[in-house]
Amino acid sequence: MRHEVESEVQGSVWKVETEVGRTVAVGDVLMILESMKMEIPVEAPVAGTLVALLVVPEDAVAENQVLAVIDDGG
Amino acid sequence: MFRRVLIANRGAIARRVVAACTALGIETVAVFSDADADAPHLAEASASFRLPGERAADTYLNQRALLAALESSGADAVHPGYGFLAENAAFARAVAASDATFIGPDPRWLETMGDKVAARALAAEHAFPVLAGSHRLSDPDSLLASAEAIGYPLMLKPTAGGGGIGMVVVRTPGELRAAVSRSSTLAQRSFGDGGLFVERWIESSRHVEFQVLGDGRGKAVHFHERECSVQRRNQKVIEESPAPGIDRSELETMAERSRAFVAEIGYDSVGTLETLRAGAGDYGFLEMNTRIQVEHGVTEMITGVDLVVSQIRLAAGEKLPPPAAIDGHAVEARIYAEHPRTLLPSTGKLTVFEPPHGLHGVRVDTGYQTGQRVTPYYDPLLAKVISHGRTREQAIGRLLVALTAFRIDGVHTNAALLKAVLGDDDFLAGRLDTGYLSRFLENLPESADV
Numbered sequence: 001m002r003h004e005v006e007s008e009v010q011g012s013v014w015k016v017e018t019e020v021g022r023t024v025a026v027g028d029v030l031m032i033l034e035s036m037k038m039e040i041p042v043e044a045p046v047a048g049t050l051v052a053l054l055v056v057p058e059d060a061v062a063e064n065q066v067l068a069v070i071d072d073g074g
Numbered sequence: 075m076f077r078r079v080l081i082a083n084r085g086a087i088a089r090r091v092v093a094a095c096t097a098l099g100i101e102t103v104a105v106f107s108d109a110d111a112d113a114p115h116l117a118e119a120s121a122s123f124r125l126p127g128e129r130a131a132d133t134y135l136n137q138r139a140l141l142a143a144l145e146s147s148g149a150d151a152v153h154p155g156y157g158f159l160a161e162n163a164a165f166a167r168a169v170a171a172s173d174a175t176f177i178g179p180d181p182r183w184l185e186t187m188g189d190k191v192a193a194r195a196l197a198a199e200h201a202f203p204v205l206a207g208s209h210r211l212s213d214p215d216s217l218l219a220s221a222e223a224i225g226y227p228l229m230l231k232p233t234a235g236g237g238g239i240g241m242v243v244v245r246t247p248g249e250l251r252a253a254v255s256r257s258s259t260l261a262q263r264s265f266g267d268g269g270l271f272v273e274r275w276i277e278s279s280r281h282v283e284f285q286v287l288g289d290g291r292g293k294a295v296h297f298h299e300r301e302c303s304v305q306r307r308n309q310k311v312i313e314e315s316p317a318p319g320i321d322r323s324e325l326e327t328m329a330e331r332s333r334a335f336v337a338e339i340g341y342d343s344v345g346t347l348e349t350l351r352a353g354a355g356d357y358g359f360l361e362m363n364t365r366i367q368v369e370h371g372v373t374e375m376i377t378g379v380d381l382v383v384s385q386i387r388l389a390a391g392e393k394l395p396p397p398a399a400i401d402g403h404a405v406e407a408r409i410y411a412e413h414p415r416t417l418l419p420s421t422g423k424l425t426v427f428e429p430p431h432g433l434h435g436v437r438v439d440t441g442y443q444t445g446q447r448v449t450p451y452y453d454p455l456l457a458k459v460i461s462h463g464r465t466r467e468q469a470i471g472r473l474l475v476a477l478t479a480f481r482i483d484g485v486h487t488n489a490a491l492l493k494a495v496l497g498d499d500d501f502l503a504g505r506l507d508t509g510y511l512s513r514f515l516e517n518l519p520e521s522a523d524v
Contacts, residue, residue, distance in 0.1 A: 010421040011450040035450040036411070036419035037237070038307075039260075063421070 003046050005068040007061045011035025016057060018068075022050045030068055033061060048072035075390045076100050076151040076175065081119070082140050082165075083155030085441030086458060087366070089115040091153045094382035103147040105140065107133035109449045113441055123147060128451050134158045137165050144172055151175040151389065157453065160365040161188050161236070177389040179343035179364050180290070187345075187362040190233050191271050197359040202335050205350065205358035207273035214254045221250055221272050230254065232261030233269040236361070238308025240264065243275050276352040278507040281305065281360075282317050282325075283348040284332035285373045287384060289394050290342025296333035297373045297381070298400055299325050300346075303506040304495065306417060311488070311511060312495065313369040314405040315376050318466055318504030324355055344370075344385045350508075368408070368458070371439055375404035375462040403469040406460040407477060407492045411448045411485045414524045415515065419454050420486035423447050427456075430479035435462040435472045438480075448485050456487060466504075470496050491515075491524040 014034040018024065024044040033040040044050075052069035055061060078101040081091045088104060092115055095102045104119035109128040116122045123143040125133040133139070135158055144152060152169045154160040154176070163181040170176060178184070187193045191210045198204045208220035210233045221228055221244075230253050232240040240260040244250040254270065262268035281302045288294040301317035302310045317325060332347040346367050348360040370381045377398035384395045411420045424446050429438040440457035442448070448456070459476050463469035477493050495501050495514060518524065 008416075009419055009450070011419070035421070036452065036454040038419055038454075040418065 001072050001074050002051065003048070003070045003072060004066045005030060005042060005045060005070060007033060007042065007063060007065045007067055009033060009035045009040055010063050011040065011061055013055045013057050013059045013061060013067075014039065016053065016055070018050055018053070020050055020053050024048065024050055024070060031055070042067060044070060046070055046072045075392075076386070078103060078120070078147065078149040079151045079153050079177070079386070080140075080144050080147055080149035080174075081105065081115075081153050081155065082134065083153070083158055083160075084110050084113065084134060084452065086439040086455065087155035087368075087441075088113075089118065089441050090382055090439055091155060092118045094380060094386060095153075097380070097383060098386060100386070103143070103149050105134070105143055107451070109447070109451050112446055114443045114446075115441060121147060128449065130158065130451060134452075137162075137168060140165075141168055141172060144169065144174055149174060151177055151386075153177045153386070154365065156365050156368055157237075161363075163188070175389055177343075177386055179341060179345070183341055183343075183364050187364045188234060190231060190361055193362055194273075194359060196339065197335065197362075200335050200338050202331055202347070202359050203349075203357050205274040205276075208271045210269045210271055212258070212269060214251050217254055217270065217272055218247055218250060221247065224272060224274050227275045227277065228272045229275040230257055230270060230272055232257060232265060232267070233271055234267040235261060235265035236363070240270075241308050244272075274358070276350060276358075278509065280317070280351040280507050281310075281348065282320070282328070282351045282357070283346050283367075284329050285344075285346055285367075285370070285381070286332050286336045286341075287344050287381075287388065287394055288336040288341035289388060290340050292337055292340065293394055294333045294337035294341070295394050295397050296329045297377050297379060297398060298329055300369055300372050301506065302369065303508050304501070304511050305508055306511050306515075310369060310408065311410075312405065312407050312492070313372050314403065314466070314469070315372050316400055316403060318506070320351070321354070328357055343388060344381055368455070369406055371437060371458060371460045372404045372406045375437065375460055376400050376402060402462055402464045403466045404460060404462045405466070405469045405473050406458055407473055407496070408455055409457045409459065409477075409480070409482070409492065410454045410488050411456050412454050412488055413486045414488045414491040415518075419450065421448050421450050422485045424482065424484045426481050426483035428481040429457060429459075430476045433472065433476055433479065435469070436460070436476040437462075438476070456482065456485075470502070488524075494518070494522065494524055
């Protein structure tokens, strides 16, 4: 099953810490967002394979915007 | 005195500087990013200049754009506020090179105090108590060796910067090793300098700071202390003065030491000596802030001194204000646009933003008004609510009334959390230390409405 990883905040992408095709575990940091001078890590909500990365560094992101997609293999 | 001051900042402090300049009969020039085009202080300033863009790096940190605004505005001084370029020596020198006055200390103080290791050394030289700490180190092995000599727990800190960025408490060598690269990367990115050092960390210590002004010619005055232990992520949330539960003579001794320090070194503006208080009479220098502080209003409420006016007068070559006794008690609560439990920032349009007005002993400093957007580009501070009373109890009561009357809608805020803290037994008893707020949040029942 595919799981969409959404942004909890409005901000921008500072750093992407993974790449498409990688296996991720629950809690792995996928990317770090920046908003109001704070760094906000985005963690994998489920274990699986990262099948899509929808943003690149410097991108502006909205609240609830889908950032990445993980396939849990189930 | 200056004729026209350019304010290189935004929000509450930009507005505060407009008010101080107006009181002195000085014209003001505001600047604004595209995200701040509807900020209230723009109408209050005599003129305003657009800084194209939204991100801080393109606007309020953009020296070239600010210097261009300075030149075309004809201003003869620049007030940097706090944050952004307030402690940037290169900017201060560039302002001077444009034949304008930087309203702040000589750039060499921005450099010395901006280097936390150099600042510690200077404080120690002048018999101001410092915590055990290392030199500037960059590799994990030297940091580990220094840490061994000082002992755990420790605070790992960037040598540059501020605002708690890159600072982390470490309790074991393993934690230190893990924290070094992250802190260094953060510091490199935020301040352009990845240098680190370690300093003794005292659990259950209090953050107590001392407000000073020096004239650069051997004279200085202090305006007592502020207690700022209620913090999250090393950032202050509630500040007050006097510091509750500490012997008055002990505080006055430290305030006098702070005054003597800035007099001896020849410091020439407003400043604050931040200390960590481990126990009775046991203080350690944290850093010196070479600017007006966010929480300056607390001191103004108990002394009646206008610190921003004093700072501008000093920069114009006038004399120091006389010392002032403490009158009553003042408490400040910072309303942040954030989810109170997760501390995640909250952005959006302020559909309602109505500060309380007409309340006795209450002052609100804010850069926002109804209809304005809270954007992700700058810090989350919405407003500072400061109350004054004859006693601490009265000041806290007045602050609670003010926070209750403050109506904000459109973004999440910590206002309810602030009220919960102000009603907490430990807070009311003055049992404060820098871990207070995280413990309070941990122990907060799921059902609590914050």
